[in-house]
Amino acid sequence: MIQRTLKWENEETREKLRSRVKLLEKGMRENGSMVQIIDLKDSSIASMKDLKSVVQKLFSVVDDNYPKFVEQHIFVNVSFRYYAYRGLFSRNLSQRTKSRFIFAKPSKVTETLLKFISPENIPIQYGGLQRDDEDEFLENDGKASEMSIKGGASSTVVIPVTAPGVTVVWDIAIVGWGVNYQEEFIPDDEGSYKVLIRKEKKLDEPVRNSYYISEPGKVVLTVANRSAKKKKILYRSKSKPTVPVYNLINNPDMYSAQNNRKILISG
Known part of the structure; x- marks a missing residue:
């Protein structure tokens, strides 16, 4: 489906998008709906330009095929210089998709995520309680x-x-x-x-x-x-x-x- 609807600029972009869409589809199967988080920590200007291509194509796929499943797209660790590129991400997107964009600077990451995600489901690197390979606290706890x-x-x-x-x-x-x-x-x-x-x-x-x-x-x-x-x-x-x-x-x-x-x- 992805290959028929998108024109690929290069193999690297193609693999990044394919990987991201697979992750989204897995989340939709498991949870019915989801919040997508994109971490811009340590992103360089060059990688932001590359990210623009991937994100625009990804949002196009989501908006056209899964409009009710992804409730919010949250960009975290957004640096000041990122705002100069902010328009690149939303220029060709529908108003419906733009309304689901949330941007959080480093000092507001945890506070922002808590509006949409419970503390036990936020990874510890974002200030929450979820750890990799969690074997201590289970869902029934x-x-x-x-x-x-x-x-x-x-x-x-x-x-x-x-x-x-x-x-x-x-x-x-x-x-x-x-x-x-x-x-x-x-x-x-x-x-x-x-x-x-x-x-x-x-x-x-x-x-x-x-x-x-x-x-x-x-x-x-x-x-x-x-x-x-x-x-x-x-x-x-x-x-x-x-x-x-x-x-x-x-x-x-x-x-x-x-x-x-x-x-x-x-x-």
Whole structure:
């Protein structure tokens, strides 16, 4: 279909377009509709001219054949000089397609994507929580949560754990970054000691961490926003049954007895 409707300028352009259309069709089959993201980070002027040809042909295919499937085309990491070329991408496109264009400069990438995509489906390189080859958080673990934090204020994410013998895993990311972050475990028993899991330091990237719970209590994640600007916290957590390594060393038969119950073994 693509070869019959488009004139190819060169083999490289042809392969780029073919690859992109295959990706779009895969997304449509799996999800019914989709948001297309085009990352312009580190794009040179020469590559932008090349991108013009690919994108114009791609949008032509999408607009003519899949008008209801691609809800938005989002360009992220758009540099200032890109705007000089912005007209090249939309000159020959229909008004319907132009209305679906969104442009986000580097400082607004995560904020922009959150308007269309949930945090757990945004890759960590764009400020979200999705990791490559994710094997910890699955679809049935639920959606991530969001919390706003005012400038000059502190907020806490509290993960209560009532039953010992589990490992708590959590993800956290900050829209806007530039905050201080700390992790601790606070037991319910006033006679027990607090545990500092991660000392306070500046947070500039998504964090995943875990902690084995040996007694009832709560994991407390503290975010201190020292700036004047409002920030947003993205987070999620889960608990999974765990047999401590020292128990396995002292009683190696425990693993074979528990294995049928598919209890995760971790340190």
